[in-house]
Amino acid sequence: MSNEIQLTIDGKSIVAKLGQTIVEAARDNNVYIPTLCDFKNLTPAGTCRVCSVKVDGRVVVACGTRVASGMVVENESAEMTDTRKAIIEMLFVEGNHMCPTCEKSGNCELQAIAYHYRITAPRFPFLFPKKSLESVHPLLMLEHNRCIQCRRCVRGIRTKDGKGVFAFKNRSNNIELIMDKSRADDIDDELAAAAANICPVGAIIKKGVGFSTPIGERTFDKQQIGESYGK
C-alpha cells in the first residue's frame, strides 16, 4: 500500500506522506505556512498558534495536525490571514518588542513574519507588561520582555548528558522563562550560542555578541521569511 496521500491547500492539490504534519507536507510542496514554535527535529508543541489553518471548517494548528487523504486546508484565505495576523499582533502587544534597538533585529522570526504580513501596527492596545532583563549566567541573559513562550529552548537545549536547561515557572500572565542554575557549569560557549540561536525572538541573549553581524548580512536581510516558497 502506498504511503502517499493527496490533499489540497488553498485549492492546490499536493501529495504528502502519511504521518506528516500539515506544516511538513506544505514545506515539501513549496507552500509557506508561517511557524514560530516549530523547529527542526523538535516534537511539535503548538504553543504559538501562528501556523493556524482551517481544515474542513475547523481552525487547527498545522504543526500539530497530521495530514489525511482528501483533507481541504485553508491557509492564505482572507479569513485565515486575518486570524494569523491577529495572533502575531497579540504576540507583539503581550511583550515589549523594541525592534529598533534589539540585537535580534534582522534575525528575529517574529519581526520577519510581521514584515511578511506587512503589519505596521497592532489592532490591540499594547499591554506594556513590567518585565526584566536578567543576567542568569556569565554567558547568558534572559530578556523577558521579548519571550513569546514558544518553548523552543525548553525542548531543544540540553546539556551533553541530556538534561534540560530551560523551563517555565508560573502560569498565564505570570508565566516566565527560567534557567536551571544547577546546570550552569554545563553551559559552554557552544551551548550558549545554540540557546541564543534557537530562540526566535532574542529572549535568550549570548553576552557580548550584540550587533556584531552587520546590516546586510543578517538572516532576513538576505532573504525574507517565506520568500523561497512558491518559486
Add this chain to the structure above:
Amino acid sequence: MGKKITIEPITRVEGHGKVTIKLDDDNNIVESRLHIVEFRGFERFVQGRPYWEAPVLVQRLCGICPVSHHLAAAKAMDVVVGAGEGNGLTPTADKVRRLMHYGQIFQSHVLHFFHLVSPDLLFGVDGDPATRNIVGVAQQFPELATQGVMMRKFGQEIIKATSGKKIHGTGAIPGGVNKCLTKEDVDNFLHGADPLNIDKMISWASDAVELFKDYHLKNKKFIDEFAYFPSNHLSLVRKGDGALELYDGVLRAVDADGKIILNDVDNQEYHHHIAEGVKSWTYMKFPFLKHLGKEKGWFRVGPLARLNVAEFIPSEKAQREFELFRAYTHGKPNQSSMHMHWARLIEVLHAAEEMKRLLLDPDLTKGDLMTTGTRKGEGVGIIEAPRGTLFHHYKVDPQDHITMCNLIVSTTCNNEPMNQAVNWVARNVIAGNEKVPEHMLNQVEVAIRAYDPCLSCATHAMGKMPLKISLEDQSGNILDEVIKG
C-alpha cells in the same frame, strides 16, 4: 501693563522649543528665555540595558545626527571592554569610524546650511515668509538647492556604507566595527558618476564657503554684529598639536580673549571639570566649567568654538580658509553668532577633504575589525558632533548591565549662548517697538538657528510646522494671537 511675546514652536530647527520675551509698559525688555519643552529621559531608560546595546539605543535620540551618539556611546564602551580610547582600536576600525563621522558632519552641516539657513540669507531675514523656506530656495535657486540635496545624499551614502543604514545603523560596536568597506564602495565614492563623487563634493564645499564669504562682504554689519556677545569656547583638539579634531581628542577651552582656561583634559576626567546647572523653566540643563562657576563658566561649542580653540586644520583647503577666518578677528576668538555659518562651511570643506584622504587609505577595506582587553566598570566617550562637543558617560556592572548614564548633548552646552543670542535680539531688535512684526520675530529664530540646535535631539519632520505667537499681559491674559502654518 506689560506684555509677553511667545514664539512656539521655533521653526527650521531640529526639535521643539519656544521663546518668551517679556516687555514692560514702555516696551523695554524685562526678560527673555529659550525654553525647551520636551523631556526625553534616555539617561534613565538605558539603565539596566546591556552595555553593547548603548550605541544603537542612545542614537535614537536623534534622526539628524544619530551617528554622533552612536560613536560617542561606542567610544565610551571601547573603554568598558578594555579596547582603550580612540587609538586603542585597530587601524581599520578607527578609519571606518572616522569616515562614518565625517560623512555625518558633512551631511548634517549641509542640511543645516542649505535647507534651514539659506532661506534667511537668500531672501533676507525680513523676506516674505511664504517664500523664505526651502521650497522657495528650490524654486528660485534650483542649482543651489540641488547641490544641497546631492551633498547631503553623498554624506548619507558614506554613513550607509560604514554603518549599514543611512539612519540608525549598527557599524560601531564596543571594541571596533562590524564591517569595513568593499573596494566597490570606495571606488564609487572616489570615481562615482557626476555629481556623486568626492572631488565634486570638495569643489561644491569650496563653492559654499565662497558663497558665504561673498554674502558676508555684502552684509558685513549684519553678519558681524547680529547676536554678537563674548563668551568662552570649548572643543576637542588633537592631543599634542592642538589641531582641529572631531573624532577623538582632548578637551580644551579658551576665554573671550583666547587665553586657555581648560588645558587638554583627558576624556575620562571631564566630570572633574564640567558640571551642569538646572533652571525651573526649561528641561535643558546649563553646563559650565566648574572652576569658573555657573555665572562665568558657561561656554559655546560647535563650529565657531572649534575654530576658535583649534591651532590649525589638518587639511589643505580648509586650512587656507581657517587662516582667513582667524585673521578676520586678528587671531582672537570670533564672537559673532552669524560667523558660526562661516565656521560650519569651513568644516564641510574639511570633512570632504578628510573623507577623500580616508577613501584613499587601503586600511579602509581590509584588516582586523575588533580589539579586546580587560573589562572596566566605567567609560566616557567624547566626540565633536556637528553641533558641538558631545559627552557620553556610562557605568556598567559586572553582569554587563548599564547602571548609570550621563549625556551632555552639544545643544545643551549651547543653552546659555542661545539664551544670550535671544537676549541680544530682544534688546537690539524688539525693545522699544509698540508693534512686533513677523520679521522681528524671525530674527529671534535666526539667532537660535545659527547654533543649529537639536532641541530634543529628536527626529526631524519636513512639513508644516505651526508658528504660534501670542501677546500676553503680565497676568497671562492673551491680548493678541497669530497662528501661522
